[in-house]
Every structure is written in structure tokens, then in C-alpha cells.
Amino acid sequence: MKFYVQIALAGALAALGGCAGQTPLAGSGAAPPPAEAFRLSSGDKIKVATYGEETLTGDFEISPAGTIAFPLIGEVKAAGLQTEELSKEIEAKLGDGYLLNPKVSIQVASFRPVYILGEVNKPGEYPYTQGLTIRGAVAKADGFTYRANEKRVFLKRAGEAGEQEYPMTADFAVLPGDTIRFGERYF
Structure with missing residues (x-):
């Protein structure tokens, strides 16, 4: 009987383990690290x-x-x-x-333009304005589509190799040359 209890307990733990949240991805902190002072680049x-x-x-x-x-x-x-x-x-x-x-x-x-891509109503290139934030970028692109994952944003800073994923809980600054992508939700 003790053996069956151990099996049931192991099964319950495995089932509950599937309910756990994902492990944070690299770059998935509250916001990207603060940018250093603005530096000129081609297109400015x-x-x-x-x-x-x-x-x-x-x-x-x-x-x-x-x-x-x-x-x-x-x-x-x-x-x-x-x-x-x-x-x-x-x-x-x-x-x-x-x-x-x-x-x-x-x-x-x-400044260089910013690129707002993915699940927004009007993806494309937009002029950078000082003080632009992620939520301001969504507004510039006429809001989210019905398929948008409004909880995550992918950001590629100018000069960086790849994009990083961040939660939408933080409304952080957009910089000239940034590429912002909003993914699709699955359910």
C-alpha cells in the first residue's frame, strides 16, 4: 500500500510541475539595462x-x-x-x-527611425521622438491586433546582434534605431 501512495504522490508532483511558470529567459528582466548617453549613428x-x-x-x-x-x-x-x-x-x-x-x-x-513590427495594427518605420516608451510605440502603431501577446515584447537595440524578450509590465524607453516586435499569442 505504501508503494501506491508513493506512486500517486510522484504523479501529483509531476502534474503540478507542469503548471509551474517558465524559467526566465536571458534578458527577461523588468526592463533593458539603461542606455548610456546618446551616441550618433548613420541616418541621424x-x-x-x-x-x-x-x-x-x-x-x-x-x-x-x-x-x-x-x-x-x-x-x-x-x-x-x-x-x-x-x-x-x-x-x-x-x-x-x-x-x-x-x-x-x-x-x-x-534621429534614426524606430521600427515597430509584429502584432500591431500598423507595423512599420516611425520617426523617433524624445521620451518615446514601449507603450507609446504601441500607440504610434495604432494599437495591438486581436492576436497580439500583450504581455511580452521583443527588443533589438541598434548595434546589438539579437533581440531580447521583456515583460510588458515595464514601460521602458525606446531609443533611436530600436526594433520593437510584438509576438502572437497562442490561445
Whole structure:
């Protein structure tokens, strides 16, 4: 009789084990790690102002190679730099035989777009706006479809190799160049 009780107990534990939740996946924390300071990348458009030099002031788009073509000094690497770092780089090159003590200011005119894909009503490419969150991205894409899994989101940050899965409980920030995908629910 004791043997049958042990078998029944083992069967009950196995059945209850199937009811347990899934083990968390890599990257399934409450939110992705906070992004470091914004860095320029190809596709970003910037406004460069060189004080006292109208001919060295203008709008530039960062090329696919990660550079801008700046008057007098030619190609300047911009991708991977913060705006302050790029300002100092241009100042150094202009100060090397072109201008005396140049002052350069840079502002981002427009950011890389974000891509909102999967089970949303209007998937596609959308312009990035500062302060955009995951829930704001859903709103931009006209909400979820009836098939959407509204509990999970897949996020691929620009420059990263693959996407990570996160719970929708956290409304975290979207960055320029991000690809956001909402999966399909199964039931």
C-alpha cells in the first residue's frame, strides 16, 4: 500500500510541475539595462553651428559609413560619438590651420527611425521622438491586433546582434534605431 501512495504522490508532483511558470529567459528582466548617453549613428541628421562662420554652419546627415562631409576639413567620423565629442573633434580640426579658437555647437535635428513590427495594427518605420516608451510605440502603431501577446515584447537595440524578450509590465524607453516586435499569442 505504501508503494501506491508513493506512486500517486510522484504523479501529483509531476502534474503540478507542469503548471509551474517558465524559467526566465536571458534578458527577461523588468526592463533593458539603461542606455548610456546618446551616441550618433548613420541616418541621424545634425545641425552644426560654427560661431562667427556662416559658411561653416549647416545641416548634415551622417552617412552609412558613419561620417559627415564638413567644409574645409573633409570627412569627419561622427558615428559612435556624442554630440559634445563631435564638436570637440571639429573644433580641433578647424583649429589646425583654418580658424583661430573655433567654437562649434551641434544639435541633433532628427534621429534614426524606430521600427515597430509584429502584432500591431500598423507595423512599420516611425520617426523617433524624445521620451518615446514601449507603450507609446504601441500607440504610434495604432494599437495591438486581436492576436497580439500583450504581455511580452521583443527588443533589438541598434548595434546589438539579437533581440531580447521583456515583460510588458515595464514601460521602458525606446531609443533611436530600436526594433520593437510584438509576438502572437497562442490561445
